[in-house]
Amino acid sequence: MERFDKVSLENWTRLIRMLIFSIRQSYSEEFHDSGEFSIMGLSPLDGRYAQKTKNLRPFFSEYGLIRYRVMIEIKWLLKLSEIPEIKEVSELGEDARSFLKVIVDNFSIEDALEVKKIEEKTNHDVKAIEYFLKQKCRSCSELAEVLEFFHFGCTSEDINNLAYAVSLKEALNNVILPVMIELCKTISNLAKENANIPMLSRTHGQPASPTTLGKEMANFAVRLGNQGKIFSGVRILGKFAGAVGNYNAHKVAYPNINWPRIAEEFVTSLGIGFNPYVTQIEPHDYIANLFNAVIQFNNILIDFDRDIWSYISLGYFKQITKPGEVGSSTMPHKVNPIDFENSEGNLCLANAVLSALAMKLPISRMQRDLTDSTVLRNMGVGLGHSLLAYSSTSRGIGKLQVNKSRLNEDLELTWEVLAEPIQTVMRRYGVPEPYEKLKDFTRGRAITKDSIRDFIKNLELPDKAKSELLELTPHLYVGEAEKLAKDVDHAIDLISGFRLQ
Numbered sequence: 001m002e003r004f005d006k007v008s009l010e011n012w013t014r015l016i017r018m019l020i021f022s023i024r025q026s027y028s029e030e031f032h033d034s035g036e037f038s039i040m041g042l043s044p045l046d047g048r049y050a051q052k053t054k055n056l057r058p059f060f061s062e063y064g065l066i067r068y069r070v071m072i073e074i075k076w077l078l079k080l081s082e083i084p085e086i087k088e089v090s091e092l093g094e095d096a097r098s099f100l101k102v103i104v105d106n107f108s109i110e111d112a113l114e115v116k117k118i119e120e121k122t123n124h125d126v127k128a129i130e131y132f133l134k135q136k137c138r139s140c141s142e143l144a145e146v147l148e149f150f151h152f153g154c155t156s157e158d159i160n161n162l163a164y165a166v167s168l169k170e171a172l173n174n175v176i177l178p179v180m181i182e183l184c185k186t187i188s189n190l191a192k193e194n195a196n197i198p199m200l201s202r203t204h205g206q207p208a209s210p211t212t213l214g215k216e217m218a219n220f221a222v223r224l225g226n227q228g229k230i231f232s233g234v235r236i237l238g239k240f241a242g243a244v245g246n247y248n249a250h251k252v253a254y255p256n257i258n259w260p261r262i263a264e265e266f267v268t269s270l271g272i273g274f275n276p277y278v279t280q281i282e283p284h285d286y287i288a289n290l291f292n293a294v295i296q297f298n299n300i301l302i303d304f305d306r307d308i309w310s311y312i313s314l315g316y317f318k319q320i321t322k323p324g325e326v327g328s329s330t331m332p333h334k335v336n337p338i339d340f341e342n343s344e345g346n347l348c349l350a351n352a353v354l355s356a357l358a359m360k361l362p363i364s365r366m367q368r369d370l371t372d373s374t375v376l377r378n379m380g381v382g383l384g385h386s387l388l389a390y391s392s393t394s395r396g397i398g399k400l401q402v403n404k405s406r407l408n409e410d411l412e413l414t415w416e417v418l419a420e421p422i423q424t425v426m427r428r429y430g431v432p433e434p435y436e437k438l439k440d441f442t443r444g445r446a447i448t449k450d451s452i453r454d455f456i457k458n459l460e461l462p463d464k465a466k467s468e469l470l471e472l473t474p475h476l477y478v479g480e481a482e483k484l485a486k487d488v489d490h491a492i493d494l495i496s497g498f499r500l501q
Contacts, residue, residue, distance in 0.1 A: 045384040052391055053384045059171035060380025063112040068163035069129045070107060070115075072270075073150055074100045076240075079266045080149055085257050089146045096142040103136060126156035153250045153259075155243045157368070161282040162238045164376055165272045168287070169236045169500050176383055177231060177498045179390045180297065184224045186397050187304070188488050191218035194402060195485035198475045199316065200410045200417070207414040210478050213316070213402065214485030220304045225492035227300060230293045232499050237286045238267040239278040244367045280368035284361035290500075291354040291382065298347045298354075298386060305340040305347070305393060308400070312337045315406040320399045339396025346389035353382035411474040416447035421477060422456065422469060429461055449473075 041047030058064050078100065081092045092100075103111075111132075119128035130151040137143035137150075151159070195214035200207055240263040241247055247259040264274040275282055311317050319335045360375055419438040426434030441447075441455055456469045 043381070045381065045388075049384075049388055052388055055175045056171060056380050056384055056387065059167040059175070060383070062116075063109055064167060065163060065377075066112045066115050066125075066129065067104075067107045068167045069126060069159050070111075070133065071104050072159050072162045072166075073129055073133055074104060075270070076152070076154070076266065077146070077150055079262070079269075080152060081146075083257065083262065085254055086149075089149050093142060096140055099137070099140045099143060103133070124156070126151075126159050129159070153242060153247075153253065154240075155280055157281050158240045158242065160373075160376075162240065162267065162270060162272070164379070165236050165238045165282075166270055168290070168379065169272060171380075171383065172231070172290075172500050176294075176387060177228075177500075179387060179394075180224070180228060181494050181498050183301075183390050183394055184221055184228065184492060184494060186394055187217055187224065188221040188492060190397060190400075191215070191221055191485045191488045196482045197402060197404065197407065198411060198478050199407050200414055200474070207410075207417055209417055209420055210411060210474050210481075212478050212481040212485055213407070215478075215481035216307070218485045218488040218491075220300065220307075221488055222491045223300045224297060224304075225494065225497070227293065227297045229493060229497035230296075231290070232497050232501055234290045234293060234500060235286060236272040236290075236500055237275040237282055238270065238272045239263075239275050239282040240267050241276070241278055244280055245278040279364070279366070281364060281372060283364070284372065287379075288358040288362050291358040294383070294386060295351050295354050295358070298351050298389070301389065301393060302344055302347050305344045308396070309337050309340050309344075312340075312400075314410070315403055318401040318403050320401055337396065339392045339399065343389040343392035343396065346385040346392065350382050350385035350389060353378060353385065357382060408475065414474055415449050415452045416442045416445075417474050418452055418469075418472060418477060419447075421472060422452075422459075425461065425465055425469060426459065429465060431460060 039047065041050065045053045058067075077089075078092065078097070080086055081089045083089075115128050115132045118131050119125050122128050122131065133150050134147045137147060191214045193214065194217065195212060197213040198210050199213045199216065201209055201211045239245065241260075242249055247263070250257070250259040260276060264276070267274040308317070312319065319337065321335055357375060357379065361372055364372060419442045423434040423438040426437070431437075453470055456466060459466060459469075461469075
């Protein structure tokens, strides 16, 4: 049997996926059914949007936090049993290890509710975990002899910070980041599929040099992809140094043990980095860095949502309708860009929560105050609204249908955009005041294909240059946009990025 303390990351990830599946259908015993629970939920994440955010429940629900705490407490007892100097806890046998493994692997909602019942008496959530484990392990003779070594040398925050760190890493790697990757792929595909479709640019909302629809999508795919690279550089950290970070109690109980080394071994065995310089709490700087990275990803996506919304408004995109769907309660003709609006709204909420977390968590009075405790419980709120937004944007993209005739219409009506290439060629051949001449010709005037061709014919340019300008149309004046859009995959790294190490 594989030793519990040596369980591989792959096995733990498999367990997480099983847990996600197992709690999808039931979450609260307070209501008669999931529908009743959903409609009574205070937060829309657990109400209206419950089905869309349920994959985060194993990580950020109260149940999830309790389960991770149980896992940390058990692993610490196992670690203590392997330290030769602690003779009071001899190395546990296979039966005891198997017993502890079952507690973690089979940890249920009923178990979590039992912990909550104990907490009603203790009024302390982590102490309730300790008492729960003592009750659970009394039936195992080998464990019954070492019950007081549950939570040995620990302050509550030793357990909490590791529970949050592991749950945050696994939630990002198993749920959030894969959805981010798929969103980047979807936008990248949108870029490649429409690489050659010319489109009028609009700087300051006014007609500008043409681009291609695909190139504008590629811009966002690359921005999001570049932001994703930042996640691999964020190091999730944990502490395990006692009440004020100095191993005070540890040193008194067992003065000859190298406790900093033991703590580092234990923390790193959980798949996270070790922070040796702490107070009662790990200072949460890494959480601020991580959430700031998510916030910037979300900001880029808001920019994308708003651009798509504008393109739909201009008629550049049509939206595929769904039978039975209603766009407006009073205007039957409407097909609203609701997915992109939903995404933008959820991204704003997500960033508000994540910003508050990033700004507050690194600040704690002296060796510790309790303000971080209630704040940390809201990590799932910020990430939940982010997840909702990513799904909404992806769903909206799936409804888009390019309206080529509308794109062509706008280009055909804006021949004045050729003023830029004309004056640039004039500069090349030394024609005096080219910008000024084009400015006088175009500003405040209706420019047509014929009028701009007449202007070109009267220029003092070589015949070849003049001929090339006469062949130019707004549809063809797209530079390297098509190539840039087609090459978008070369500019995005979705393999080494988007993964917490």
